[in-house]
Amino acid sequence: MTRTSTHHRITVCTSCKHKGTDCRPGYELIQRLRLAIDMAGDTINDTFEISGIACMAGCDRPCTIAYHGTRKATYLFGDIDPDEDIADLVTFARQYADLDDGWCSSVDRPGKLRKTTLARVPAAITVMEDRQDVLQ
Template sequence: MDDLLRRPVATPPYAVTQRARHQILVCQTCRHKGDTCRPGLQLLERLRVAIAAAGLGDGFEVSGTACMAGCDRPCTVAWRATSKATWLFGDISPDEDIDDLVAFARLYRDLDDGWCRAADRPGKLAEHVLARIPAALIVTGEEVVQ
């Protein structure tokens, strides 16, 4: 049998259209092991309200997303923006961490490149980093595209 017939089907392209300069992604599928509740959905709803109430709604889009592979540390939340480092945090509580998430949104908005020290991050965001991904720097020929 031809090897091409045995290969798995490719995943369809994934694209997110961003309406605001900054985006906060909240895992909608996050749940605590052995529990049927979905705290990720609660976090998404509460964070949307808190970001709007803080006057940050024009600069931030708060979106739910599919699994971000932080299943052992729910809930997971990511921040991203063009030309800035992307942050992924885990072990976030919809009940306890909303104020810290809003404070980090303000900090992230004001950072030129998205980089900050643990001491600058509010609450448990100082220690609950799952990933910090540098902004992509794409070089084509003699041109640098960020």
């Protein structure tokens, strides 16, 4: 597969806290991931935007992170540690960029991402119905 000009986004939860602490690792994860992707030296930094969002409802599995792409499945991962998982996140960014539909098996995902997937959401498809069909 070849890399396309598809726009990708990585979204990191900035509300997640380690249990029993006020530590919010999302901001650190964003900084480290941006730096790692910039240092990767290939085109992934041209197609990926990295941003934070206040909550992704993964509170029991901090820190949560999502990969989104145009016409691609979306992945939500939990239990991400900025100190340990950056290499796997960059590897998955490369892999995800190369997947036409974003779909991959858990065994194909790098390292810890094989077991920390919280959701894989199929690409959104807009369904159009003829108004006559709806009325009948």
